Amino acid sequence: MKIDVKHIAELSRITLTKEESEKFTPQMETILESVTVLKDVDTKGVQPMKDRITFKDLRNDEPKAGLTQEDVLKNAPHKEDGFVKVYGKIFGGIEES
Amino acid sequence: MMSNEKYDVIIGLEIHIQTNTKSKMFCNCPTGYFHKEPNTHVCPVCMGLPGALPLPNKRAIELCTLMGLATNCDIANEIHFDRKHYFYPDLPKGYQISQYKRPICSDGYIDLDSDIRVEIERIHQEEDVAKSTHHTEKDTDKEYSLIDYNKSGVPLIEIVTKPCIRSAKDAKDFATKIRQIARYLGISDADMEKGQMRCEPNISVQEKGKWEYKDGMILPIGEYKLNAKVEVKNIGSITAVEKSIEYEVERLIGEIENGKDIVQQTRGWNADKGKTEFQRSKETADDYRYMPEPDIPVIEVSEDDIDRISKEMVELPDEKIKRYINDWDISQYSAEVISSTIENARYFEELQKVLSNSLDEKNAATEASNWLMGTVYSIGNLDIDINDLAVLILAFKDGVLTKNKAEEVLKDCIENNKDISDEVEKVKSEREDTLSNIDDIVKEVINNNPKAVSDYKGGKEATIGFLVGQVMQATKGTANPNEVRDILINELKK
Numbered sequence: 001m002k003i004d005v006k007h008i009a010e011l012s013r014i015t016l017t018k019e020e021s022e023k024f025t026p027q028m029e030t031i032l033e034s035v036t037v038l039k040d041v042d043t044k045g046v047q048p049m050k051d052r053i054t055f056k057d058l059r060n061d062e063p064k065a066g067l068t069q070e071d072v073l074k075n076a077p078h079k080e081d082g083f084v085k086v087y088g089k090i091f092g093g094i095e096e097s
Numbered sequence: 098m099m100s101n102e103k104y105d106v107i108i109g110l111e112i113h114i115q116t117n118t119k120s121k122m123f124c125n126c127p128t129g130y131f132h133k134e135p136n137t138h139v140c141p142v143c144m145g146l147p148g149a150l151p152l153p154n155k156r157a158i159e160l161c162t163l164m165g166l167a168t169n170c171d172i173a174n175e176i177h178f179d180r181k182h183y184f185y186p187d188l189p190k191g192y193q194i195s196q197y198k199r200p201i202c203s204d205g206y207i208d209l210d211s212d213i214r215v216e217i218e219r220i221h222q223e224e225d226v227a228k229s230t231h232h233t234e235k236d237t238d239k240e241y242s243l244i245d246y247n248k249s250g251v252p253l254i255e256i257v258t259k260p261c262i263r264s265a266k267d268a269k270d271f272a273t274k275i276r277q278i279a280r281y282l283g284i285s286d287a288d289m290e291k292g293q294m295r296c297e298p299n300i301s302v303q304e305k306g307k308w309e310y311k312d313g314m315i316l317p318i319g320e321y322k323l324n325a326k327v328e329v330k331n332i333g334s335i336t337a338v339e340k341s342i343e344y345e346v347e348r349l350i351g352e353i354e355n356g357k358d359i360v361q362q363t364r365g366w367n368a369d370k371g372k373t374e375f376q377r378s379k380e381t382a383d384d385y386r387y388m389p390e391p392d393i394p395v396i397e398v399s400e401d402d403i404d405r406i407s408k409e410m411v412e413l414p415d416e417k418i419k420r421y422i423n424d425w426d427i428s429q430y431s432a433e434v435i436s437s438t439i440e441n442a443r444y445f446e447e448l449q450k451v452l453s454n455s456l457d458e459k460n461a462a463t464e465a466s467n468w469l470m471g472t473v474y475s476i477g478n479l480d481i482d483i484n485d486l487a488v489l490i491l492a493f494k495d496g497v498l499t500k501n502k503a504e505e506v507l508k509d510c511i512e513n514n515k516d517i518s519d520e521v522e523k524v525k526s527e528r529e530d531t532l533s534n535i536d537d538i539v540k541e542v543i544n545n546n547p548k549a550v551s552d553y554k555g556g557k558e559a560t561i562g563f564l565v566g567q568v569m570q571a572t573k574g575t576a577n578p579n580e581v582r583d584i585l586i587n588e589l590k591k
Contacts, residue, residue, distance in 0.1 A: 066140030
């Protein structure tokens with residue numbers, strides 16, 4: 001099974017060297033091949049295993065306080081004025097949603 | 098315009114609306130983040146920490162469903178959430194929980210005033226991302242972003258139209274109508290400047306007769322190669338929806354006329370410069386690697402659930418306008434202004450109801466409409482007590498005071514915080530006083546204005562207006578000018 005490591009790296013905004021690409025490509029292909037084994041399992045007549053709930057089981061809309069700003073920022077390697085600070089170039093200030 | 102001669106404009110709109118809930122889409126963090134300290138409405142779920150479990154917000158799903166019902170959509174009987182992957186600092190999990198193939202609402206439409214139907218492909222539920230601002234470090238010249246996760250996880254619905262909109266004006270009208278419906282139903286305040294509503298048009302221009310619209314898609318005819326579409330972001334107002342599309346259409350036609358190929362791209366609207374600016378090209382299709390969200394079960398929606406949500410439906414502006422015109426003979430323009438917000442419409446309907454205790458139904462509606470359109474809206478105050486306003490209007494109808502005097506009383510009461518009913522009573526008693534000696538006042542005016550009197554008697558009948566004015570002035574506007582006129586004419590006959 002072929003894998004486009006360069007494309008996967010771009011999607012994750014990671015730059016790989018040529019050496020890294022060459023090293024990771026067969027590794028990732030091996031992982032994919034291992035998972036592909038699942039395709040051979042006969043699932044005829046087996047229902048998809050996905051839980052079901054009804055509307056009334058949904059969470060009620062009640063606000064509760066979460067973490068303090070101090071706690072939130074504990075895991076951030078960089079911070080500034082209460083914000084999480086992230087280095088790197090972002091294309092054109094586009095907000096995705 | 099060039100576009101009308103040779104090209105057709107093809108627009109599809111994506112509208113995101115933050116819905117009005119108290120807590121976020123998948124956690125209990127409070128939603129109201131405007132002007133709040135950064136990163137204070139955050140928990141492990143909306144921060145994307147490993148192992149956190151998203152729990153869908155019932156109210157958010159009700160509001161999404163309500164929007165679907167208001168726009169004639171089919172409502173799914175099962176709700177499925179999916180993960181949409183992309184890597185960006187405003188998205189802490191590395192994916193957004195959204196809906197892929199099975200949105201809550203699908204196949205809807207709304208009709209614009211111009212009798213144009215805009216087809217809605219889908220309305221799905223998702224979550225908002227964090228707010229990021231981009232900067233450059235002064236000493237190192239390094240670029241960086243500052244992230245506030247308070248907005249991360251706020252419930253967001255996305256309304257997607259089919260590419261069936263044909264002009265910038267129709268796109269603006271559609272966005273306006275969606276905003277109005279969202280506000281009428283309390284789904285959202287939909288304030289574009291605050292980012293509670295965002296419009297992203299997809300625009301392309303195609304040569305006339307070379308394409309067709311089939312099954313919700315734009316298809317080329319024969320050998321024609323469709324021009325690529327452009328997506329415009331950063332639109333901060335309803336006006337900018339129209340302006341940015343107009344600009345972009347002219348730009349695209351200019352490019353094509355100059356023999357250039359259009360590259361599929363995202364552009365940003367720069368409101369200060371009044372133009373769109375290139376942001377990035379989309380040479381390859383987006384690769385979001387959607388997969389079913391394994392942490393959220395399938396949610397079953399019963400007919401009872403939909404019935405319960407339908408009870409929140411209110412009469413929408415289009416229906417109100419029709420009713421005002423058909424039942425009460427209100428003009429199209431007045432009906433549109435009155436129904437533009439639910440607050441205006443409610444005030445009008447209540448005033449009409451109170452007035453109908455004394456006037457017939459149509460007359461009550463006409464008076465209510467005239468007073469709102471002519472006076473109350475220009476004062477810009479809907480806090481005026483409806484019963485008080487009705488007292489004033491009825492006093493005017495009874496001839497107790499003139500329209501000018503009534504407006505004067507109204508403004509005086511608002512500015513000086515006086516009670517309207519008290520003031521009307523005062524005017525009434527003043528008027529009774531004046532009326533009891535109106536004959537004396539009339540005589541006095543006649544004696545003081547011999548020139549006008551002789552002019553009138555000499556055949557210049559228009560002079561009567563001047564004399565009426567003098568009497569009105571002497572009575573401080575409390576007398577009824579028609580009555581004054583009759584008394585004067587009688588007196589002058591003597």
